[in-house]
Amino acid sequence: MRSFRLDLTAWKVTSKENPFQGKSVLRESDPAEKRKGPVRAEYIVSKPKINGALTTDHIFFTFLSKTSSRFKHHTSPRGSYILHYLIFTDLDDTLLDHESYSWAEAGPALDFCLKRGVPVILATSKTRSEIEPLHGSLSLSAPFISENGGGIFFPREICADTPFGTLPSSRFPLENKQEVVLSEDGRKRFWKISLGVNYDLLVENFRKIRHELGWNIRGFSDMDPAEISCLTGLDEEGARLASKREFDEPFILNGPYEDMAPLKEASGRKGLGITSGGRFFHLTGRNDKGIAMGLLVSWYRQRYEKILTIALGDSPNDFGMLERSDFPVLIKSKKDYSWLKETIPGLTLTEEMGPRGWNTAVLQILKENQEECDV
Structure with missing residues (x-):
């Protein structure tokens, strides 16, 4: 030392x-x-x-x-700036390009954040197994949120003890666990905070709902990596990692189901919820990205005097996150969600899609507010 x-x-x-x-x-x-x-x-x-x-x-x-x-x-050679901002970001169609899954066009803003010690917290529908290599490639040290808020993962090097004293209550007995787990490659340890429903229980209920409604819907649990690869554009290894679900069942509708109300009602009766992302619908517990974000903000506020949050996303499963942030950013997508500007105060709508829009928005917010917050 x-x-x-x-x-x-x-x-x-x-x-x-x-x-x-x-x-x-x-x-x-x-x-x-x-x-x-x-x-x-x-x-x-x-x-x-x-x-x-x-x-x-x-x-x-x-x-x-x-x-x-x-x-x-005590730690870290990378930077020495106090925390002023927390950035919560979706991945697909936000930080990552829809087709290539590249973040290259967001590189300048990511470098800006890294040099100034601004934590970038990934909040996505992806699995922990998918996020870990990306987390490492981006040189991130902050916690991340997996599977639409089903799990929060803290690297042990930033959090030696149990992160939370208490967690939100739930009807499902397998939720709300805090335990240490190894990374996919066995090289790192994480605190795993389980907020979502156990995946096996989700799949069991998914099949019951499908049978009750008689709908032609297929979840990841029905697919092999080859089919997941075909639907997502991921390579076979990426599809294998995407199939390692813990808290969230992505699914597709095969048919003209314009009215989602019956599906949402059937899920609600079982204490579950339906949300949608850029590619799939998702069956989840009552967790969402916004709830997980709130827990992380409370954790950081115990350690720092002043925090401002930036949240970026492009789909309905990001809206809870945008509603909670000081600087909400809706990344331009193929669907028109501009009506959100009427319900989320201060919402920024980007003119560019994906990582290019992400880069522009983050740099603009940080640079415009650097005098106030000494970025």
């Missing part, structure tokens, strides 16, 4: 609450490490704080005593 020395002559603090604005320069005391240059931290504080703990999203410092300017660096 490296130790550092705080250069108090560089201490300057300002914020809207008082005439200081929190900036300090942290210089390494170890000569062997000094060649790497200064470590810099920027953050907003309501009053100057020198002793105690200073916590940011990517770097953690703890002062060794009330009078000492020495402290220890």
Whole structure:
């Protein structure tokens, strides 16, 4: 564990609450490490704080005593900016391109967030097995939300203890578990917070509903990876990962079922819900992305003084997330959801689709508000 020395002559603090604005320069005391240059931290504080703990999203410092300017660096080489924003984002047709599943066009905004320590929290209908490699490829360290809010996963390196004291109650006995699980490749450990209905129970109810209605509907549980690949455009390995469901049954309707009310009513009688994404309908528990987002915001608020949230999505399964955010962004899609502007205050509608629209919206929000929030 490296130790550092705080250069108090560089201490300057300002914020809207008082005439200081929190900036300090942290210089390494170890000569062997000094060649790497200064470590810099920027953050907003309501009053100057020198002793105690200073916590940011990517770097953690703890002062060794009330009078000492020495402290220890606990984690993360990536950045040293206090948290001002949380970004919650859908994946397909939002951060990822519809056809190629590429995020390349969102690269400038992602780099901007990474350099400034702004957590990007993936919130998607995808499985944990699908999200993990993407999470790593994007160099993210924040938690992520799987299967329409059915699960929340915290990397152990940012959360050593159980993340939540209590969770929302539910009629399903297998929900609301917090346990440590290994990643798909066995290299990482995550806290798994189960908010959704166990997948086996979902499939059982899906088949009962199908039988009751006599509808021709097919879920992922009825398909092999080849069929999932054909429907999604994923390669065979991607389709295999997509089939590893835990909390959510994607399905398609084979027939002219314009009125979804009977299906929603049958699901509701069993304590379940129906939502729709870019490609599929989904049978879920009473969980959704908005509920999972609320839990994560509460977790971050225990650690940071000021948080502003940005949420980006393109489909109805994202609306709960958009409603809860300070900066809601509806990514342009083939369907017209512009009527949401009347129900969600401050909603931004992008002119571009997918990652290009994502990139423009995120950069615009962060840069326009950087003076207020010192991004």
